[in-house]
Amino acid sequence: xxxxxxxxxxxxxxxxxxxxxxxxxxxxxxxxxxxxxxxxxxxxxxxxxxxxxxxxxxxxxxxxxxxxxxxxxxxxxxxxx
Numbered sequence: 143x144x145x146x147x148x149x150x151x152x153x154x155x156x157x158x159x160x161x162x163x164x165x166x167x168x169x170x171x172x173x174x175x176x177x178x179x180x181x182x183x184x185x186x187x188x189x190x191x192x193x194x195x196x197x198x199x200x201x202x203x204x205x206x207x208x209x210x211x212x213x214x215x216x217x218x219x220x221x222x223x
């Protein structure tokens with residue numbers, strides 16, 4: 143498959159940026175999916191810790207980008223279980 147891409151790129155040099163951006167997009171999407179799968183709200187092992195989100199600190203930043211929320215000044219709202 144890589145040989146076919148290289149042959150097409152040699153014959154049509156205008157395809158090189160298209161191949162580059164397709165690979166860049168696929169790589170970025172893969173990294174983002176890996177980041178989502180490793181988040182605190184995902185449980186892969188239900189026998190060890192079925193609710194891992196209860197162990198998080200109240201100042202933990204859940205969002206990817208939090209523009210208006212200052213997580214350092216948050217206070218815990220609720221009891222410890």
